[in-house]
Amino acid sequence: MQSQNSLFREQGFIHLSREACKLAMADVEQALSRLCTLAHGDKSGASGIVSVFEASNPDLLCRIEYLAGSDAWFADTLVPQLQRLVEQQVGQAVNLFKDKCNFKHPGGGGFTPHQDVVAYRPFGSDYQVTAAVMLDAANAANGALEMARIWGCGEDEGVWVDTPRGRQVLLPSYQGGARNGDIGDRFSSTMQWQRVDAQPGDVILFDSYIPHRSSPNSSRSTRRILFFTFNLASEGDFYHQYYQRKWATPDDPLFHVSTPTRHSALSGNNQR
Numbered sequence: 001m002q003s004q005n006s007l008f009r010e011q012g013f014i015h016l017s018r019e020a021c022k023l024a025m026a027d028v029e030q031a032l033s034r035l036c037t038l039a040h041g042d043k044s045g046a047s048g049i050v051s052v053f054e055a056s057n058p059d060l061l062c063r064i065e066y067l068a069g070s071d072a073w074f075a076d077t078l079v080p081q082l083q084r085l086v087e088q089q090v091g092q093a094v095n096l097f098k099d100k101c102n103f104k105h106p107g108g109g110g111f112t113p114h115q116d117v118v119a120y121r122p123f124g125s126d127y128q129v130t131a132a133v134m135l136d137a138a139n140a141a142n143g144a145l146e147m148a149r150i151w152g153c154g155e156d157e158g159v160w161v162d163t164p165r166g167r168q169v170l171l172p173s174y175q176g177g178a179r180n181g182d183i184g185d186r187f188s189s190t191m192q193w194q195r196v197d198a199q200p201g202d203v204i205l206f207d208s209y210i211p212h213r214s215s216p217n218s219s220r221s222t223r224r225i226l227f228f229t230f231n232l233a234s235e236g237d238f239y240h241q242y243y244q245r246k247w248a249t250p251d252d253p254l255f256h257v258s259t260p261t262r263h264s265a266l267s268g269n270n271q272r
């Protein structure tokens, strides 16, 4: 059987079962519920929690962010556990870069094909790994994550970057417009997508070069996933800088890469 590290290295993602991760899910739920209560009563945004609503329905919450910055249990207990899981795969120390809970309520929108590195590279970090913690079962009906391999990209296309997982490519993508962040069609149209169905407590680790997407939630129940993104510690500590910028310019398209949310550059649709 292939070792977990070599699977992550080869695929760019790995699905860890709840039995393997042993996260205290009741505590996770309690911490999230504290944050939801705080976010709900804080229309001014003074708590620092970032609430982002769906473009198609301004009453439907898409996500909240700044979890570890807002709750000591996330910062002191969950983040170090996830950090260790990521470090085991990457073989290097990592720091928390950003965090969020995507709610994907019934009717919530999907995420079009993208690479997360598009949204993080402008901060000066070239490689990130996200730990996605399932709070609800994720499946075809409610919009589970889907991953794909990159193939057919020449040396002169995209931007090639040396990473702990070998050379990876940042594919050409759309900038601004309704397709902001989406991988160029020449690449995404021929990708074969693998849906990763998962159970509450499972963790999917994926790096920021792996193309991924998800469908809208067409079921009757909410599909929540927590996402904790880590960068290589050798590149620095970005968490506070990242949120300073997000608080100042929440509508910057950089914070809306292939998401079902609204940003400030909705006219134009330029592929770079």
Ligand SMILES: O=C(O)CCC(=O)C(=O)O
Residues within 6 Å of the ligand: 102, 104, 111, 116, 143, 144, 145, 212, 213, 214, 215, 225, 227
């Ligand atoms: O929550 C989802 O379904 C997908 C999330 C995602 O792709 C992202 O936030 O980059």
